[in-house]
Amino acid sequence: MHFLRSFYIHNTFFRYLALLSACFVLSYWLPWLYPVAWLLTWVLLGLFLFDAYLLYSHAKGLEAKRKLPQKLSNSDVNPLSIQFATHYPFKTYISIIDELPIQFQKRDFIHKTSIIKGEWKTFEYSVRPVDRGEYVFGSLNVYASSPLKIVKRRFVFQKDQMVPVYPSIIQMQHYDFLAISNKLTEFGLKKIRRIGHTQEFEQIKEYVRGDDFRTINWKATAKHNHLMVNQYQDEKSQPIYSLIDTGRVMKMPFNELKLLDYAINATLAFSNVALKRNDKTGMLTFSKNIESFVPALQKITHLNTILEKLYNITTEFTDSDFGLLYAHIKRKVTHRSLLLLYTNFEHISGLKRQLPFLLAMAKHHVLVVIFFENTELEELIATDAEDLQAIYHKTIAEKFSLEKRLMQKELQRYGIQTILTKPEDLTINTINKYLEIKARGLI
Known part of the structure; x- marks a missing residue:
């Protein structure tokens, strides 16, 4: 059952079947094409079995892992990534289908690429949740095929990973x-005007762009020969x-x-x-x-x-x-x-x-x-x-x-x-x- 669940036919195989069918149809008018069509049929059958052998001769042909944060941020674009590598000795064509949580209602997730032996690749994508709660990622399905592209083998990784979606x-x-760097008080980020000072005096410092010019300390300015301002502490x-x-x-x-x-x-x-x-x-x-x-x-x-x-x-x-x-x-x-x-x-x-x-x-x-x-x-x-x-x-x-x-x-x-x-x-x-x-x- 495990073999049957992982065994898939590549779309290219059906194109080959369509060509063979066309050959058999044309052989009605072109008799010489009939034995050629049978020969191609046996060749396709042999390639089919050989392709299946290539994919199933390695017990662990592929590795893949989904990297998720501990928490997702609601209403924001959250970056996610999938890392994968192959152990097949030939160039492997893969299709990745990640089963996203049902909250996203996305059923067309697929990423196709190729990879060679010993190479690690990373596929990055993003999700934007709009509801708080538990989001369950299903199986990470990776389909591998050889350069023949007749048979596909499915690998399943990381079933049912739950990630909570927290406020932003x-x-x-x-x-x-902005609060740590004190940029909240820069022009353009807050649309307020200070009216008087009810704060406690903290220190005298050098004037920088954005300081209220009404707080200039003229005595300290004359002493240091450049603008100085009083700084107040809220x-x-x-x-x-x-x-x-x-x-x-x-x-x-x-x-x-x-x-x-x-x-x-x-x-x-x-x-x-x-x-x-x-x-x-x-x-x-x-x-x-x-x-x-x-x-x-x-x-x-x-x-x-x-x-x-x-x-x-x-x-x-x-x-x-x-x-x-x-x-x-x-x-x-x-x-x-x-x-x-x-x-x-x-x-x-x-x-x-x-x-x-x-x-x-x-x-x-x-x-x-x-x-x-x-x-x-x-x-x-x-x-x-x-x-x-x-x-x-x-x-x-x-x-x-x-x-x-x-x-x-x-x-x-x-x-x-x-x-x-x-x-x-x-x-x-x-x-x-x-x-x-x-x-x-x-x-």
């Missing part, structure tokens, strides 16, 4: 590098919580990724940046119930706790209870904190239902309500209307877009900080708002 670790590492160890709504409003997908996953990726990257800047970070998820709560701590190892909690978050198809959220915050978060609330409001009536609870939280904390633009509606608004139905659709889209901006104005009227953002810009806009609040000394 690649995105977190990107912003981690207040540290301030508690910051990411509040993630897991209700039905966060189920909406954009670019194959749910709003919840955008919020999760932003929470991970932002928490890492805040920890590197010596603030305490925590998180809370809620819908009808409080699903998880991580108290704010200032330890870099605390990021692993947040990562594991984010990995297991799922959306619910119910309306979220903001009253329960307020009660939990009032009971568990006793110090004035920065609260980043990831949610979504599609109608101003939905906002007004939750406004009393938002105002109650904003009374004791700095609350930032983060909700999303509907990018598909914006694309519809940007297109030209060519008929009456298109005008109707565009008018409705503009009405919904206007409601989003009105909701933002309504929250700002009550002194609540807001971020209205495209899903793909969520992380950088959240970090910008955090840096702005720190610069203004609001917490």
